[in-house]
Amino acid sequence: MYSTIMSTHDRLIEATRDLLWERGYVGTSPKAIQQRAEAGQGSMYHHFTGKPALALAAIRRTAGEMRAAAESALGGGGSAYARIEAYLRRERDVLRGCPVGRLTMDPDVIADEELRAPVEETLAWLCDRLAGIVQEGLDSGEFTGPLDPRDTAAAIVATVQGGYVLARASGSPAPFDTAVNGLLTLLTAARSARTAA
Known part of the structure; x- marks a missing residue:
């Protein structure tokens, strides 16, 4: 295999x-x-040493791959909006779901502090990384208005994770795409007139 x-x-x-x-x-x-x-x-x-150690190694590898895939999009060139859009639109197996997000649904993983740690750390890293990009957009004048970087980052992560759930429930990637399009419309509204053009 x-x-x-x-x-x-x-x-x-x-x-x-x-x-x-x-x-x-x-x-x-x-x-x-x-x-x-x-x-x-x-x-x-x-x-x-046993199943818990092996599961921890597996979860760490999965978390590392998720970080690398996210960073590939978020670390690219371009505006803050373009980098967020690249992250949201990057190729995913939407119907399979998020391998890290799915671990949050496993009660045995969540109940075990050591197994939960890489999941928690990865999602926190993603929120921090996205908040930093939103802040860059605010600092450069690309984004305007009452846009809170941490709240916006949490909304981006929630949109992706919720999009997976909606797609899996319907058996179609269309709800994921609809959620992404909706979020990008909101972010476009927060862009200044000079950068949105």
Whole structure:
């Protein structure tokens, strides 16, 4: 299932990521991980102390990938609006949902402080990064009016996460796109006349 050049360590992490996505923490058994990774019990316990350590490594990798994908859009050139738009419109598997956001729906992940930490840190990082970009737009005069950077950042993250939910509920990416378009319309209204042109 995984690349033959992938190390056993990486196969175990990737298998755990897939299983967490498909079955949640409780449904991800050590035996299922070993079978999916094509690794023996000895290999698993050679690399990880147990399922919690492996789940933590998997969640950290998922969170790291989400940060990298977001930064790819947010760190590009252009205006604050253009960077936010690039983030909102970047390619996503909308019907699959957000791999980090979905972890917030797993009661066993959320109940465990150590497993929850990478999820919480990633969403906080995203809000901080977006708030900084909104503040850049305000400082440069691109955005005008009573636009609070932290509130706006939270609205952007909530739009994306809520868009995933709406899309999955309907079985179509259209509600996600509609939510993004609505948010961008609101941000366009906050742009100064000289930068919106």
